[in-house]
Amino acid sequence: MKAVSKEKLPALLEELAKEGTLYVPSSSGDMSRFVPWKSDIQIDLDHNTTMSLKGILFPQTEVLYDYKFGEENTVEPPPPGSEKIIVFGVRPCDVQAIRCLDEVFLTRTYVDSYYKEKRERLIIISLGCTVAEDTCFCKDMGVNPVEAEGADMVLFDLDGEYGFEEKTDKGKEIAKKIASQLSETSKKKPEAPSFSLQVNSKGIVEKLQKMFERPIWEEVSQKCIGCNTCAYLCPTCHCFDINSKNTEAMKGYKYRTWDACLGKDYALMAGGHDVRPSKVERIRNRYLHKLLFFQERYGMFLCTGCGRCLRECPAGMNIAGFINQLEGVTVDG
Amino acid sequence: MASSEQNPLVPEMGTITKIIDETPDVKTFHVTTPNGKPFTPKPGQLAMLSLVPVGEAMFSITWQGDDYLEFSIKRVGVMTDALHEVEVGAAVGVRGPYGNSFPVDIMKGKDIVFIGGGIGLAPLRSLINHCVANRDDFGKLEVLYGSRSPADLVFKYDLFDNWPKVKDMDVYVTVDRGDDDWKGKVGFVPAYLEELKPSPEGKIAVTCGPPVMIKYVLQSLEKLGFSDEQVITTLEMRMKCGVGKCGRCNIGSKYICLDGPVFSLAELKKLPPEW
Numbered sequence: 313m314k315a316v317s318k319e320k321l322p323a324l325l326e327e328l329a330k331e332g333t334l335y336v337p338s339s340s341g342d343m344s345r346f347v348p349w350k351s352d353i354q355i356d357l358d359h360n361t362t363m364s365l366k367g368i369l370f371p372q373t374e375v376l377y378d379y380k381f382g383e384e385n386t387v388e389p390p391p392p393g394s395e396k397i398i399v400f401g402v403r404p405c406d407v408q409a410i411r412c413l414d415e416v417f418l419t420r421t422y423v424d425s426y427y428k429e430k431r432e433r434l435i436i437i438s439l440g441c442t443v444a445e446d447t448c449f450c451k452d453m454g455v456n457p458v459e460a461e462g463a464d465m466v467l468f469d470l471d472g473e474y475g476f477e478e479k480t481d482k483g484k485e486i487a488k489k490i491a492s493q494l495s496e497t498s499k500k501k502p503e504a505p506s507f508s509l510q511v512n513s514k515g516i517v518e519k520l521q522k523m524f525e526r527p528i529w530e531e532v533s534q535k536c537i538g539c540n541t542c543a544y545l546c547p548t549c550h551c552f553d554i555n556s557k558n559t560e561a562m563k564g565y566k567y568r569t570w571d572a573c574l575g576k577d578y579a580l581m582a583g584g585h586d587v588r589p590s591k592v593e594r595i596r597n598r599y600l601h602k603l604l605f606f607q608e609r610y611g612m613f614l615c616t617g618c619g620r621c622l623r624e625c626p627a628g629m630n631i632a633g634f635i636n637q638l639e640g641v642t643v644d645g
Numbered sequence: 646m647a648s649s650e651q652n653p654l655v656p657e658m659g660t661i662t663k664i665i666d667e668t669p670d671v672k673t674f675h676v677t678t679p680n681g682k683p684f685t686p687k688p689g690q691l692a693m694l695s696l697v698p699v700g701e702a703m704f705s706i707t708w709q710g711d712d713y714l715e716f717s718i719k720r721v722g723v724m725t726d727a728l729h730e731v732e733v734g735a736a737v738g739v740r741g742p743y744g745n746s747f748p749v750d751i752m753k754g755k756d757i758v759f760i761g762g763g764i765g766l767a768p769l770r771s772l773i774n775h776c777v778a779n780r781d782d783f784g785k786l787e788v789l790y791g792s793r794s795p796a797d798l799v800f801k802y803d804l805f806d807n808w809p810k811v812k813d814m815d816v817y818v819t820v821d822r823g824d825d826d827w828k829g830k831v832g833f834v835p836a837y838l839e840e841l842k843p844s845p846e847g848k849i850a851v852t853c854g855p856p857v858m859i860k861y862v863l864q865s866l867e868k869l870g871f872s873d874e875q876v877i878t879t880l881e882m883r884m885k886c887g888v889g890k891c892g893r894c895n896i897g898s899k900y901i902c903l904d905g906p907v908f909s910l911a912e913l914k915k916l917p918p919e920w
Binding site (some may be wrong): 369376377385386387389411416417420421422423424425426495497524525528534550551552553554556558562564565566568571575578579580581583584585587588593597600601605606 | 889896
């Protein structure tokens with residue numbers, strides 16, 4: 313396998329940065345996220361980032377089009393970008409999240425133009441995990457913690473060096489660009505890490521299909537304060553709101569922002585009808601969307617076991633604990 | 646349907662060419678674009694209308710002309726308040742058409758009873774007018790419609806003038822509360838339905854109205870012997886994108902904007918009971 317020693321990583325990143333906008337994981341205070349690479353940047357490859365790479369493809373705020381009304385009425389979407397977007401050090405759980413977002417934004421009749429043009433420019437260089445944190449449960453949600461299926465290139469932490477394996481044509485192309493930086497190593501791919509958190513997701517789809525009307529939803533939703541931290545940190549949550557901002561009387565722009573299903577007015581209709589009037593219905597919809605509805609629609613979980621929501625929830629909500637709680641639930645047939 | 650290569654979130658710019666006052670809080674708008682009708686929707690489909698600087702909202706397309714789309718809109722919130730304030734000539738954005746449509750092919754040759762309440766007649770009107778325009782494709786047509794008061798009856802010109810003149814078409818109108826001039830029926834729609842007792846034989850029932858009315862109409866239809874496959878309704882949910890991405894309008898794993906808004910009762914019963 314091709315590899316680069318850890319000391320030589322900065323030189324390799326410098327080479328990668330010539331190919332497009334290079335994002336790397338970096339910490340600032342208690343937060344870490346993917347930021348554009350600069351030579352003096354502190355890269356943090358020890359932990360997964362607080363914020364996933366979701367915002368690179370699906371920005372928290374994104375202009376959909378400028379509009380102008382008057383003699384002539386016009387709408388003008390922003391021009392597509394042209395630079396490659398290279399994201400370095402993406403964990404396998406977050407690569408899986410991109411596969412979920414691809415299903416949402418690129419399939420089922422309509423293609424989201426904004427997502428698509430960035431996705432086509434995206435090159436994912438994943439870093440397989442050798443350590444699982446105590447909130448990690450990707451393996452139980454069907455994610456391979458080492459190989460990162462869906463990445464263009466995968467890195468392996470080989471103790472003192474990083475092994476490289478290209479997975480797609482995009483990955484091969486990038487590998488050619490950095491070939492001079494790489495040497496051959498005899499080391500083998502690392503073993504999957506051991507997980508302290510065990511989650512039993514087996515059979516939950518069939519079970520949840522029969523659990524819409526159950527007292528368990530009252531119980532699990534009790535702690536939720538509706539802050540939506542889970543949804544904002546979630547690498548797969550894709551709900552958005554659309555609003556407009558007038559910059560002049562008849563001129564402005566339409567934009568979308570991340571939105572989340574636990575807010576009070578999320579499903580509230582003009583006229584006052586609300587199919588999910590309390591947090592019981594909202595948490596039920598959230599958990600079922602993650603664990604059942606997305607399976608029914610796209611054949612995969614909308615949860616990759618990244619553990620962000622359980623780590624960061626100020627109220628102690630825990631979707632992994634909920635899945636395990638299902639073991640004790642019996643349903644007919 | 647819009648091609649998948651077009652940007653589905655960008656509207657075409659149009660103009661309001663006609664406004665009809667239906668009731669104190671319902672107006673009907675004709676919308677057209679410089680290129681004529683923005684698209685040719687099927688009965689029951691939806692469109693997103695936007696108004697600067699207020700916002701964007703999804704409406705059922707009530708009917709269409711050669712060069713315009715028609716929307717009957719009740720004043721219930723911020724966007725509809727603003728729409729009710731505009732005058733002819735106002736600029737609106739329009740995108741669509743969205744959603745499935747009424748299954749006119751499987752309705753062919755059958756008798757159809759339309760059961761509407763309040764502004765719920767608006768989405769049914771596209772189908773009723775389709776049946777009228779293709780009169781020989783369908784059996785007997787019956788419209789049962791109710792509103793809170795005589796003043797709140799929408800499409801009075803259709804209810805009392807146009808539709809009763811159509812061959813083999815009957816219109817039954819009721820109001821929750823009459824007034825001094827009202828000579829017609831007083832009572833709720835589900836009760837009137839049970840009184841009229843339409844036979845389920847060779848018939849399809851299509852209903853839309855306030856949630857509470859729909860609930861009792863479905864019960865009444867069941868009592869009358871209609872099977873779940875013979876009952877069709879159209880749902881409403883809050884929507885933002887209209888194309889199954891923004892996550893807002895789901896019932897179970899279905900998005901109302903894309904997989905709906907039209908469902909048979911048989912289809913609805915497979916979904917979680919959130920509608």
